[in-house]
Amino acid sequence: xxxxxxxxxxxxxxxxxxxxxxxxxxxxxxxxxxxxxxxxxxxxxxxxxxxxxxxxxxxxxxxxxxxxxxxxxxxxxxxxxxxxxxxxxxxxxxxxxxxxxxxxxxxxxxxxxxxxxxxxxxxxxxxxxxxxxxxxxxxxxxxxxxxxxxxxxxxxxxxxxxxxxxxxxxxxxxxxxxxxxxxxxxxxxxxxxxxx
Numbered sequence: 001x002x003x004x005x006x007x008x009x010x011x012x013x014x015x016x017x018x019x020x021x022x023x024x025x026x027x028x029x030x031x032x033x034x035x036x037x038x039x040x041x042x043x044x045x046x047x048x049x050x051x052x053x054x055x056x057x058x059x060x061x062x063x064x065x066x067x068x069x070x071x072x073x074x075x076x077x078x079x080x081x082x083x084x085x086x087x088x089x090x091x092x093x094x095x096x097x098x099x100x101x102x103x104x105x106x107x108x109x110x111x112x113x114x115x116x117x118x119x120x121x122x123x124x125x126x127x128x129x130x131x132x133x134x135x136x137x138x139x140x141x142x143x144x145x146x147x148x149x150x151x152x153x154x155x156x157x158x159x160x161x162x163x164x165x166x167x168x169x170x171x172x173x174x175x176x177x178x179x180x181x182x183x184x185x186x187x188x189x190x191x192x193x194x195x196x
Contacts, residue, residue: 033078040067047075048085056089110176111190
């Protein structure tokens with residue numbers, strides 16, 4: 001089609017659009033979080049359920065959800081329900097471990113008894129009094145276990161405890177012989193090294 005020379009030329013003005021307002025830090029974080037959820041196909045309910053299922057073990061949760069560990073840690077920090085589930089799962093496992101420890105103490109396991117006393121009741125003098133001290137305070141615990149009154153107090157089965165210091169004086173060996181209600185004898189040996 002030929003151009004019409006009589007037609008006036010119209011100049012079109014380009015209208016500049018106003019730039020969008022800058023996003024706030026919170027909006028950027030929300031946008032990035034939404035992208036992360038879409039990319040990894042996760043949501044807070046799914047992560048919370050996986051935390052409880054895997055008992056708070058982050059490596060297992062990452063394998064199940066197929067996401068990196070750092071990504072999971074940041075995601076848990078952003079969602080309060082996930083962080084609360086993590087705390088609950090770890091507390092539940094701690095309670096379960098303590099229950100097992102108490103069962104072993106009731107069965108007469110001296111190593112568990114020594115561990116419990118040196119950690120929980122360290123203020124009573126059953127732990128290391130000074131971190132730079134040359135010798136741990138296990139002698140007191142061993143004497144306590146040998147004492148018949150203490151055996152009754154901790155419901156330990158009948159048995160004996162012997163303690164010997166090595167010739168070089170660097171470690172102590174504690175041998176425990178326990179006879180249970182059925183008459184079966186069992187022995188356990190624990191070696192404690194001096195703290196340097």
